[in-house]
Amino acid sequence: MMQNELRYKELTEKALVFFGDICKIPHGSGNCARIGDYLMKFAGERGLNSTRDEMGNVFISAPAIKKENIPENTVILQGHQDMVCVKEDSCNKDMKNDPLDIIIDNGIISARGTSLGADNGIGVAMTLAVLDETDDPRPPIEAIFTVDEETGMSGAAAFDKNILKGKMFINLDSEEEGVVTCACAGGERIDVKLGLSNSKYVFNDITKSEGADKVCGQTDLCKIGIHVSGLAGGHSGCDINKGRLNALRVITDILVKIKNIEFCLADYAGGNFDNVICSDAAAVILVERKNKERLFDQLNEIKNKLFIGYVNIEKSISVDLLTSDSLYDLKGYVLGVKQTKDFLSAMNRIPQGVTLMMKDRPDCVDTSMNLGVAKIEGKDLILTFSLRSGCDDRRRELEEKVTQILSQIPGCKWNIRNPYPAWTYAPSSRLRDIICETYKEMYGREMETAVTHGGLECGYFASGIKGCDLVSIGPNIDDIHSVNEKISIDSLERTVKLLIGVLNKI
Numbered sequence: 009m010m011q012n013e014l015r016y017k018e019l020t021e022k023a024l025v026f027f028g029d030i031c032k033i034p035h036g037s038g039n040c041a042r043i044g045d046y047l048m049k050f051a052g053e054r055g056l057n058s059t060r061d062e063m064g065n066v067f068i069s070a071p072a073i074k075k076e077n078i079p080e081n082t083v084i085l086q087g088h089q090d091m092v093c094v095k096e097d098s099c100n101k102d103m104k105n106d107p108l109d110i111i112i113d114n115g116i117i118s119a120r121g122t123s124l125g126a127d128n129g130i131g132v133a134m135t136l137a138v139l140d141e142t143d144d145p146r147p148p149i150e151a152i153f154t155v156d157e158e159t160g161m162s163g164a165a166a167f168d169k170n171i172l173k174g175k176m177f178i179n180l181d182s183e184e185e186g187v188v189t190c191a192c193a194g195g196e197r198i199d200v201k202l203g204l205s206n207s208k209y210v211f212n213d214i215t216k217s218e219g220a221d222k223v224c225g226q227t228d229l230c231k232i233g234i235h236v237s238g239l240a241g242g243h244s245g246c247d248i249n250k251g252r253l254n255a256l257r258v259i260t261d262i263l264v265k266i267k268n269i270e271f272c273l274a275d276y277a278g279g280n281f282d283n284v285i286c287s288d289a290a291a292v293i294l295v296e297r298k299n300k301e302r303l304f305d306q307l308n309e310i311k312n313k314l315f316i317g318y319v320n321i322e323k324s325i326s327v328d329l330l331t332s333d334s335l336y337d338l339k340g341y342v343l344g345v346k347q348t349k350d351f352l353s354a355m356n357r358i359p360q361g362v363t364l365m366m367k368d369r370p371d372c373v374d375t376s377m378n379l380g381v382a383k384i385e386g387k388d389l390i391l392t393f394s395l396r397s398g399c400d401d402r403r404r405e406l407e408e409k410v411t412q413i414l415s416q417i418p419g420c421k422w423n424i425r426n427p428y429p430a431w432t433y434a435p436s437s438r439l440r441d442i443i444c445e446t447y448k449e450m451y452g453r454e455m456e457t458a459v460t461h462g463g464l465e466c467g468y469f470a471s472g473i474k475g476c477d478l479v480s481i482g483p484n485i486d487d488i489h490s491v492n493e494k495i496s497i498d499s500l501e502r503t504v505k506l507l508i509g510v511l512n513k514i
Contacts, residue, residue: 015144019137019508020501026140027117027133031125032107036093037159039104040064043089047153050136063166064089064155074145081514082148082174085135087181088157088164088465091125092281092489097288099491115497124493126485128157131180134504138511146511150174157181157465158283160197160426164465169472176439176514177473178507179466182482183246185499187456188443189480192464193245193373193396194403194430197282199423200391200414202351204341204384207274207294230300231274232307233330234259234291239322241287243489244378244394245462248285249362253322255279255289256379257360258314262327263291264352265310269303271295273343273351275384282380282394283463284489289382294342304331341387350417351389355379357413358393363406366398366459373461374398375406396461398430429467431478433459439477439514446509451502481506 035043047066051058058068066089072081093103099121101109109120118124135151150172154163182189207229236255240247256278263273271293278289295303311327318325343351364375375397382391393410397403407424414420434440440457447455460480470478484499486492 016501016505016508019141020497020504022140023130023133023137023500023504024497026136027126027129028110030129030133031110031119034104034106035089035091035125035129036103037090037156040089040155044153044155047089047132050139054140056139059171061166061168063163065163065167066153067167067171068139068151068153070139070149070151072146072148073142082150082176083146083511083514084150084152084172084174084177084469085138086152086154086177086179086465086469087128087131087135088154089132090156090158091127091129092123092158092284094280094284094489094491095122096491112497116494117497118492118494122491123489124495126493126495127183127488128181130485130495130500131482134180134507137504138507144508144512146508147514148174154465158281161428161463161465161468162426164468165426165428167468169469172473175473175475175477177466177469177476177478178439178510179464179469179478179480180482180507181464182460182480183485183488184458184482185484185503186447186451186453187458187481188440188447189458189460189464190437190440191398191433191459192431192466192480193398193461194400194428194467195245195394195396195463196403196407196427197425198393198395198407198410199425200393201421202343202347202389202391202417203419204387204389205344205347207340207342228296229294230297231331231334232293232295232300232304234262234293234307235328235330236278236290236325237288237328238324238326239285239287240324241285241490242487243462244283244285244376244380245396246460246488248376248378248396248461249373251321251361252285253318253325254360254379255286256382257355258318258325258327259289259291260352260355261314262307262310263293264356266303266306269295269299269306270345271303271348272345273348274340276389277383279379279381281489282378282392284380285378286380286382287490300331304329341384343389347418354413354417358410359406364397364402369459372398372459375402376461377406377410396463398459398461400430403427403430428463429471431464431467431470434477437477437479440479442513443479443481443506443510446513447506450505450509
């Protein structure tokens with residue numbers, strides 16, 4: 009037994025070495041060429057069969073060790089190459105080209121000033137440790153390393169499932185030790201584009217016919233800014249049930265309550281990824297000089313009333329109002345006054361966060377919505393929503409509701425991007441039984457079975473591999489997709505032990 013425990017520790021250390029290598033290679037979504045090179049080199053140095061498709065997905069196969077090579081016992085291990093790259097405002101790192109700065113403190117791994125990429129670098133590293141093994145008995149292994157999971161799962165969608173021999177499939181992209189995930193939500197992105205107006209022509213002139221505009225001179229308009237910061241953020245799937253605030257929605261909540269003063273939206277920006285709950289956002293509104301002080305006072309009053317509720321949810325929240333005596337230069341493109349009202353009304357009606365919990369598992373999220381990105385690009389306001397549901401029909405119902413609201417904003421256009429299927433629960437699973445039995449033998453307690461609201465590539469593989477028996481496991485990873493992301497080494501070791509024990513039994 010002691011010898012086995014030492015062996016598990018050695019394999020964990022090997023996985024950590026591979027994870028260290030991965031952290032030295034920039035590998036954000038859309039930037040996976042170098043990590044793909046690393047994986048192909050890994051296979052070549054060990055004489056393993058490998059291929060790389062046009063998308064950049066890498067496939068490596070390895071023969072059985074001390075077991076008969078029975079095709080139906082082949083096990084598929086899968087993870088994704090890309091990570092979500094976020095960093096602190098003060099961090100100067102170029103995440104497209106610079107390595108991560110890894111910190112190990114009291115058995116916890118994190119990165120200095122940036123996300124860690126344990127989602128899913130640690131799953132890739134665990135798979136490499138299994139492929140590198142030459143002693144422990146195991147079945148034949150087929151390893152899949154997909155690209156761009158974090159931006160729509162295009163790699164998994166394009167991967168040729170026909171090359172696979174295995175039917176038992178272990179996805180290593182979960183983030184909670186002692187839990188075997190058996191189903192996940194499907195999802196899609198809604199990309200929105202709203203044309204802006206020349207800032208010289210933004211205020212309705214009530215002395216003219218309805219809908220006419222008046223030209224504002226430079227002395228007419230002043231700026232007021234709103235900045236929301238200090239929010240926890242997090243994954244728009246795994247953390248959406250924690251009630252965390254979305255900074256863009258906080259700004260909307262404030263602006264939509266303005267009464268009896270005309271203003272227009274000159275900026276509305278926040279977030280970098282649609283699958284991250286926006287933690288920092290800013291807006292700029294334009295108001296006629298004569299109404300500036302009155303509007304600023306109204307905003308302060310609205311902010312103070314809402315802040316009491318906000319701080320009970322997010323204790324580190326900061327809501328700052330900014331103004332100056334300088335005048336707006338009228339060189340930009342903005343939302344007109346009526347367009348601003350229509351836009352804010354729509355944003356207020358589009359759901360943010362959980363919209364439905366599962367009926368048969370009331371502790372699990374069924375359907376949710378997240379506004380992850382907002383920015384002005386040239387003459388357009390760009391928004392990206394992430395929509396998730398455990399039922400493809402309910403996903404489409406929410407999509408219809410949201411697009412119906414968007415259609416009420418004049419000039420608004422949208423596009424549905426990268427819809428991916430839900431992975432539905434299988435009542436019977438031999439692989440799930442083996443994992444649960446192994447876990448109980450090792451740790452003396454039952455393994456929890458779970459349904460995740462986070463998007464996994466499992467839906468594509470479950471529908472693409474006939475007779476696929478599929479589960480997902482992983483070690484404890486906290487605060488993924490954020491600068492607070494961290495992983496427990498002890499938890500990693502227990503997960504490696506479980507994985508090896510399962511492979512020995514198959």
